[in-house]
Amino acid sequence: MSRLLLLIALRIRREVLEWSGTWWFLLTLTIQAAVGPLIGMFVWSAVYPADPYVATYYVALLLVTVMTESFEQHTFSEKLYDGTISHDLLRPQPVVVDVIGANLAIRIWMTVMGIPLALLAGVAFGVSLTWVSVVAAVPVLVLGAVLRFCFVFLLSMAAFWTERVHAIAGFGWTLTSLLGGTIAPLAFLPGPLREIGQVLPFYGMLGLPADIVAGRTEGLLSGLAYQAAWITAFAGLAVWLWRAGIRRYTVVGA
């Protein structure tokens, strides 16, 4: 286990250094990630101009979104398409180490770039946070980040069977926006949609950490259990899909 953590840490270090040369591209990724929460903030601030929850929720959501972004359809699936994953398969470490390393390195850079944006939005909308809710949100945020990675990684493994992995990832993104709390906080969804949203995993990726930061801490423990259940399900499915996919994988060339 400690060897695995060391390998991941080394990979993160290498990826952080590699990505530091493409700061402009990372900034574009951060802006792209921030647009959804910003639009939501403007829309719901127009609907409820006097409710401080809206601005607090969306500033937190902005930060949660950039801190949990996952791009495995690029960092992993493209390796399947161009065959370079063969090199990773020959190395004495699990393939997922590099995937996790790249994921966390991108998230670190996006967080660095997203914090000023969130601060700017927070000042513009007069948001005030309490330390208690921010600290309470940390475990939920960590599990949310793991959950989002597992979900996107699962979708990315569709590359073993189809060339349309970007379309599948796009579909996943639509679901996450709709039921994860970007288009509207879960509390604002109409009855049946809200009940569906509470069960599906998308709320645990984005909306739940943002809700905790916004002071709705009453569902903290049940939220952690719900996230852990979905992570277990996704991790099990990922292992199964990986085994099935790698049996199917073929590559030509030396």
Add this chain to the structure above:
Amino acid sequence: MKLLRLSAAGFARSVQATLAFRVNLLFDVGLSIIGMVASLATVFIVYARTDSLAGWTEAETYVLIGTFQVLSSLKSTFIDPNLAWFPDNGIRRGMLDTFMLQPAPTLYLASLGKSTPLSLVQSVLGLGVIAFGLTELPAPAAIVAWLVTLAAALTVTWAMGVLLACLAFWAPRLQLEVFYSSAWQLGGYPTDIYRRPLRLVLTYLLPLTLIATVPTSTLLDGPRVLVLVSTVVGAGVSCSLAVVCWRLGLRRYTGATS
């Protein structure tokens, strides 16, 4: 006329290429429908909580969303395949050299030469949403004015894309197109929801107000001469600016390949 024939030939070739991969076609059509349903769900969710969003009723917002989808679809079909990643592909990798050797205007080849017809599916869905949102059939004059403002919006969109691409002649590493795509998303909502500094930027600097809000208002409230004239003049000015900047940029371009 020559450019129109060239465009028609290129478009027909793209259609043939698209139809050759039918599973991909079905996949993308399905995805367009899901995207549209998500947009409609957004409107439905918002109006479940309020009767008016910055003065827009639910039906009016459906027309706005539909118009935005039509424009986004035309952008994705004719503009994005050419100008997306232009600094990287066109300037740094030297694709522009190939365009300059071909017997057609370089600006046309670089900005409108390729198309992705599949993205037009979104237009059909957008028109359906507009029909769904309209409570009564608009007057013929309103429809004509809507088409004019739509054409003007598309021209401005193209001009903005070209102007951003032109920056690559001076700063090849500057990739502003992604920022433009992100800002584009803001045009799908009534501009009045944005607070003042941002609203001014969206109206005058990046004229995203023109993109969907003006054509929608024209279709719903009927044509207004002042709006029509300023829209057409704005489109003409932005188009001329794009052509001039492109020519200035080309003079500076020294080639990236041997």
